[in-house]
Amino acid sequence: MAHKCHLCLLGLIALSSHLTGSSGEDETHVFISSGENVRLPCNNALHDCKSTTWNCNRHSAAVELIARGIIMKHIESHERLSLGSDCSLNIRNISKEDYGSYSCRQYENDKQQGTDSRVFLHVLHVSSSQTEISAGRSMTLSCLLYSYAVVSCGDWIRSERIELFWVNQAGVKLRRSDSRYQISAPGHCISSLTTTLLNEDHNREWRCNVTQSDQVKTSVTYTVKSSAWIVSMN
Incomplete structure (x- = not known):
């Protein structure tokens, strides 16, 4: 089930409000309706997206969606994913199964750089x-x-x-x-x-x-x- 995440209960226009988590992570909340397209911001992107990894977490099951700028083809809904020029994660035709906690993480020389940029996706x-x-x-x-x-x-x-x-x-x-x-x-x-x-x-x-x-x-x-x-x- 973990490798199928369906991209990670709680949609017209995606709006967000920025919050700061107690862990120091950058947090964003995005609300979207099913059937729409959404952009999840990566607020800790470095000089290029080859250092960017996107993970999805739902019910404590973490799934790697994008690793070092490359979309993971084994993810069931990988065809709906794309990476923006600013390293944001774009998801087309959102479904109710896509809700979840997404994290944008940066690596250099196989070492994580800074803290995660976290996005909570809420689907109506x-x-x-x-x-x-x-x-x-x-x-x-x-x-x-x-x-x-x-x-x-x-x-x-x-x-x-x-x-x-x-x-x-x-x-x-x-x-x-x-x-x-x-x-x-x-x-x-x-x-x-x-x-x-x-x-x-x-x-x-x-x-x-x-x-x-x-x-x-x-x-x-x-x-x-x-x-x-x-x-x-x-």
């Missing part, structure tokens, strides 16, 4: 429990933030002032008091939206947002398509 994903959707049917959408956190999800969300919530097409936050919607939080990093679809819901959008200190970090839109009631993810 929305799914529906229904395979057939039509007017009159009940639909439940689940919005999950996949994140690699040292503390529990609940503690991390509270300490970093993270919030998951739903908005309608006009960007208005949906409230639990609205009789048309049933909004619940089965876990600290998940928010569920249940509603009975109406005829006018053709092409209607519902969006799940993630904010930190009231600033939107990323979001995922779920659209009910017209014609055959086909659902698409954006």
